[in-house]
Amino acid sequence: MVGWHGRRKVLTILAFIAPTLIGVTVFSLYPLFLNIFISLTNRGRFYPHPDCSKTLWKVIEPNCWLGEPPMGLADPFSLRDPIYANYTSLLGGLFTKEALLALFFIFVALSPILIAWRLNRHYARQLTPPISSGLIWLAGVIGVLSLGWLINLPDQYQLLLDSGDFIMVNARTILYVLVCMPLFFTLGLVMALILNNQFLRARTFFRVILIVPWAASTVAIMMTLIWQFFFRQQGTINQILSVFLTDYKGPAFLNRSIWAWVAVVLVNLWYTYPFFMVTLLGGLQSIPVELYEAAEVDGASWWQQLTNITLPLLRPVAMPIIVLSSLTTYKVDAIVWALTRGGPTAGAGKPGATEFVMIHAYKQIFQTQAFGRMGAFAVILFVGLFAATLYSLRITRITEGVYE
Amino acid sequence: MNREPRLITKILIYIVLIAMTIFALYPIWFAILASGRTGDRLYTFKLAGMFLPTEWTWENYRALLQDTAYLTWIKNSLIVATCTAIASVFLGTSGAFAFSRFKFRGREAGLILLLAVQAFPGILALVPIAQVLSALGLYRNLLGLILAYMSGQLVFATWMLKGYFDTIPIDLEEAGMIDGAGPIQSFVYIALPLARPMLAVTFLFGFMAGWGEFFLANILVPAPDARKTVMVGMFQMANEVNIPWGQFAAGAVIVVIPILLVFLWVQRYMEAGLALGGVKG
Numbered sequence: 001m002v003g004w005h006g007r008r009k010v011l012t013i014l015a016f017i018a019p020t021l022i023g024v025t026v027f028s029l030y031p032l033f034l035n036i037f038i039s040l041t042n043r044g045r046f047y048p049h050p051d052c053s054k055t056l057w058k059v060i061e062p063n064c065w066l067g068e069p070p071m072g073l074a075d076p077f078s079l080r081d082p083i084y085a086n087y088t089s090l091l092g093g094l095f096t097k098e099a100l101l102a103l104f105f106i107f108v109a110l111s112p113i114l115i116a117w118r119l120n121r122h123y124a125r126q127l128t129p130p131i132s133s134g135l136i137w138l139a140g141v142i143g144v145l146s147l148g149w150l151i152n153l154p155d156q157y158q159l160l161l162d163s164g165d166f167i168m169v170n171a172r173t174i175l176y177v178l179v180c181m182p183l184f185f186t187l188g189l190v191m192a193l194i195l196n197n198q199f200l201r202a203r204t205f206f207r208v209i210l211i212v213p214w215a216a217s218t219v220a221i222m223m224t225l226i227w228q229f230f231f232r233q234q235g236t237i238n239q240i241l242s243v244f245l246t247d248y249k250g251p252a253f254l255n256r257s258i259w260a261w262v263a264v265v266l267v268n269l270w271y272t273y274p275f276f277m278v279t280l281l282g283g284l285q286s287i288p289v290e291l292y293e294a295a296e297v298d299g300a301s302w303w304q305q306l307t308n309i310t311l312p313l314l315r316p317v318a319m320p321i322i323v324l325s326s327l328t329t330y331k332v333d334a335i336v337w338a339l340t341r342g343g344p345t346a347g348a349g350k351p352g353a354t355e356f357v358m359i360h361a362y363k364q365i366f367q368t369q370a371f372g373r374m375g376a377f378a379v380i381l382f383v384g385l386f387a388a389t390l391y392s393l394r395i396t397r398i399t400e401g402v403y404e
Numbered sequence: 405m406n407r408e409p410r411l412i413t414k415i416l417i418y419i420v421l422i423a424m425t426i427f428a429l430y431p432i433w434f435a436i437l438a439s440g441r442t443g444d445r446l447y448t449f450k451l452a453g454m455f456l457p458t459e460w461t462w463e464n465y466r467a468l469l470q471d472t473a474y475l476t477w478i479k480n481s482l483i484v485a486t487c488t489a490i491a492s493v494f495l496g497t498s499g500a501f502a503f504s505r506f507k508f509r510g511r512e513a514g515l516i517l518l519l520a521v522q523a524f525p526g527i528l529a530l531v532p533i534a535q536v537l538s539a540l541g542l543y544r545n546l547l548g549l550i551l552a553y554m555s556g557q558l559v560f561a562t563w564m565l566k567g568y569f570d571t572i573p574i575d576l577e578e579a580g581m582i583d584g585a586g587p588i589q590s591f592v593y594i595a596l597p598l599a600r601p602m603l604a605v606t607f608l609f610g611f612m613a614g615w616g617e618f619f620l621a622n623i624l625v626p627a628p629d630a631r632k633t634v635m636v637g638m639f640q641m642a643n644e645v646n647i648p649w650g651q652f653a654a655g656a657v658i659v660v661i662p663i664l665l666v667f668l669w670v671q672r673y674m675e676a677g678l679a680l681g682g683v684k685g
Contacts, residue, residue, distance in 0.1 A: 012587050013508050020499025020562055021514075023491075027555030028521040031532035038531060062539030191424060194417055199408050206421055208668065212428050215667035221618040221635055222656050225642045226435045236434065236454060270427070278671075331525055334618060338639070358527050362619060371531045378528035386523040393519065 032382070034060065039086055039375030043077040045368070051076035077372070086376035090166040099167070102159040105151050112143025124312075133307075165351055165360070166377065173356040176265070177329045181322060183269055184329075188276020193310075195277070196284045207281075214274035224338035227267050228254070231339070257353035260340045264354050267335050276321060283317030284310065323392040327385070333358040357381060432660065438653035439464055464650035465658075473629040474655055477637040480546060481615055484633055487550045489610030492557035493565075493603055500565035501591050505574070515566075522559045526552070527619050534624060546631060549624050553617060557610045564609070568602035569595060605670050612663060634659055 037060050041047075050057045052064035080086060094100070116136045123133065147153075161168040194200070195207055216223040230236040231253035238250030253259040287310065295305050336342060342355030342363060351360055361381075364374045409417065437453070440460040452458055468474050502508075503515060526533075533552050534543060542548030576598070577590040585593065596603075618635040625631050632640075638655050641647065 009508075013502055013506050016498045016502035016506070016587075016591070017514070019495040020558065023495045023554065023558045024518065024521055027533070027536070027551055028524070028529075028559070029517075031529045031536060031555075032521070032524055034532035034535060035529060062536050065539060190420070194420060197409065197417070199414075200417065206425065209425050210428050211668070211671060212432065212664060215664040215671065216432065216660065218612040218667055219616040219635075219660050219663050221616065222638060222659055223431060225639065226431050226653070226656055228642075230431075230434075239454065270431070274428075333527060337619070358525065362527050362530075365527075365530055366623065374528075374531060378524075381528060382524050385525070386520050389519055389523045390516075 034062070035375050035378055037375075038371055039379050040079055040083050041077045041372045041375075042080055043371040043375075044373070045370070047075055047077035049076050051078070080372065086373050087380070090164070090373065090376050090380065092164065094164065094167050099160055102156040105156045106153065106160070109147045109151055109153050109156075110144060112147065113140040116140025116143075166380075169351050169355060169357055169360045172351075172354075173330055173332075176261075176332070176356060177326050180265055180268055180272075180329050181326060183265065184272045184276050184325060185318070185322065187269065187273040188280050189314075191273065191277040192280035192284055193306075195281055207278075211274040211278060213270045214272075214278075217271040220271065220334040221338050223271075224267060224335050227263075227270075228339050231259070231263050254340050255344050257344055257346075260344055260354050263339055264332075264336055267339060268329065268332060271335065272325060272329075275325065279317060279321050280314060283314045286317075287313045320392065320395050323388075323395055327388055327392060330356075331358050331385075332356055333362070337362070432664070435653045435656050435660070439650060439657045441650055441653075464648075464654040467648070468651040468654045468658075472641075472651065473632070473637065474634070476630055477632050477634040478658075480631060481634040484546055484550055484553065484621075485611045485614030488553040488557055488614035489607045491550065491554045492561040492610045493607050495554070496558050496561035496606070497565055497596070497599075497603065498591065500562045501569055501595055503562070503566045504569035505577070505595075506587075518559045518562060522556075522563075526556050526617075530620065530623055533620075537624065544625055544627075544631070546625060549621055549633070550614075552620050552624060553614050557613055560613075561606045561610060564606050565599065565602060568599055572598050608666060608670050612667065615659075615663060 050061040050063055052058060052061070058064045082088075094103075116139060119136050120133045123130070123136075157171070160171060191210060195203055195210075197203075200206075232238075233250065233252040235253075237253070238248075241250055242248040251259065253263055291309050291313075292305060295309060300308070336354050336356055336359050340352065340354045342359040343352040345352040355363070361374060361377055364370055364377070434454070437455075437457055440457060440462070441453075442459060442461050442463065503511060533555075537543045537545075537548040537552065540548070542551065572595060577585075577594050580590045580594050616635065617633075618639060621633045621636045622639070625633065625636070629637070634655075638652065638659065641652055641655070
């Protein structure tokens with residue numbers, strides 16, 4: 001834009017941005033700051049009201065702006081002593097010697113797979129790698145399994161879980177993401193490869209049919225309530241099984257920790273594979289056909305074409321959606337709430353088997369009403385999610401550069 | 405990769421496709437079947453009845469619409485979703501245009517700020533948002549819910565629209581400027597008409613977000629029936645002691661099918677929005 005400078009320019013731009021800016025400030029930014037403030041107090045069920053006689057409160061607390069709110073019988077809430085007490089009570093367990101040691105051991109146990117990854121990236125630049133990438137991955141997996149057996153990985157994991165709810169919930173959620181991502185990606189890729197086959201009849205028809213679950217994810221809570229009935233004791237799955245097996249009496253799947261986990265993964269797979277399928281299909285169609293023709297001439301098998309042409313060239317498409325989908329999977333809420341509500345619980349006061357971060361937060365707000373503690377929880381998550389979002393943005397931008 | 409597959413491969417591919425079609429459609433088909441079944445069972449004990457419409461009655465639909473507050477919930481959801489969509493498009497468009505077209509100090513910072521806000525999910529912001537709403541006297545009120553949804557949708561709308569404005573060539577506006585149009589005229593008369601399809605899509609996404617949301621609605625507008633949204637109402641219906649399954653399935657079908665069709669229609673814009681917004685809305 002040329003020809004306009006100075007105050008006029010500033011005012012015009014402000015006029016353009018003002019609606020967005022005001023909306024974001026009042027209903028997003030201010031709550032964010034209020035949340036940080038709440039996280040420093042003992043606000044909760046037992047101390048619900050602000051003490052509006054203090055100047056600090058008068059400025060920050062919205063309930064104080066329009067005169068004194070009704071106080072009720074309870075004491076007003078106050079700042080914690082020390083002021084970061086909510087944070088230490090959430091994270092404190094992480095900094096004990098045992099928990100740090102367990103974390104270290106888990107890292108050591110997983111290191112072979114990281115080494116395999118680095119090695120593969122190293123060899124990927126060479127024309128004739130000395131060992132095939134599959135072998136390296138295999139060695140990595142065997143390394144993880146043997147090291148995990150050697151230092152007793154499940155025990156270390158359990159030790160970490162015992163050090164506090166926050167760590168337990170986060171470890172579970174990360175494990176959930178790690179279980180989900182390969183499944184989402186594999187199913188999405190398989191369906192994309194099938195739909196990309198030009199000799200297939202009714203490709204458009206199948207493409208539309210297969211993205212229906214993605215559409216259903218906009219009303220996830222409702223569709224998941226329907227899914228929930230498949231897993232009941234007299235649900236569809238058990239009914240079908242009982243037709244084939246005599247005297248079969250199936251479990252109520254959602255009351256068993258393992259099955260509840262499987263259910264949450266399966267339902268999320270249903271919602272998410274179309275997103276992977278559609279995006280990867282777009283990626284596949286952008287790969288030049290000449291590459292495959294050349295490979296064909298050289299006598300490359302289907303599998304060799306897949307691993308040496310398709311997968312490397314899909315990388316710029318695959319990376320952003322994996323990162324994005326990891327973020328959304330980490331924030332999974334409606335699916336779990338409608339299926340298990342975080343259950344089945346291991347005991348009173350303990351987070352249930354499928355209680356992931358968002359469910360934990362919601363339950364804390366809904367049931368325990370420990371707002372101060374939840375504020376601290378939210379602030380810690382926010383820092384992590386923001387960092388992850390910036391990272392995902394970087395990856396997305398890199399991809400744009402590739403195709404421009 | 406693109407040679408004609410052998411017959412055995414072809415058969416395998418079609419088996420996978422048919423299995424996946426059943427996997428993709430069965431939950432919805434199941435709801436449709438259950439909505440037409442007599443009695444208050446969601447299941448039938450005949451295997452055929454689980455896959456084919458062996459019986460059909462409109463009784464569940466009639467009971468749902470006449471004997472429950474379902475229509476009120478639907479009305480509330482329609483109001484909330486429409487207002488959310490209108491508000492987010494209305495507040496987001498001019499900002500998106502500015503972020504796309506003008507070079508000014510703080511532009512990058514502003515975009516990052518929007519992302520930062522986006523990274524703070526609605527559930528985590530529930531307590532402060534409830535505080536703000538109760539201070540404004542809007543707690544337990546549909547207007548409060550609309551404002552809470554809008555805050556989330558506004559960022560998404562701004563990013564989507566900014567991405568679309570980026571793809572509109574600037575030449576037209578430059579031509580307009582030579583003819584003496586200022587930035588406001590070029591926004592209103594040139595950019596806005598060109599962005600009409602994306603405005604519609606952003607509106608639809610805002611609508612779907614408001615229509616399907618449950619967690620905020622459950623806390624910010626918990627009761628009574630006259631103010632519940634349909635997601636909250638149906639969730640509570642599914643968790644009652646004696647659940648009218650047939651009515652529940654009928655309600656689910658009414659809520660889900662239209663939104664499926666709308667989504668399938670605007671789906672191709674979703675990818676663009678995801679890539680641009682960096683985050684799913």
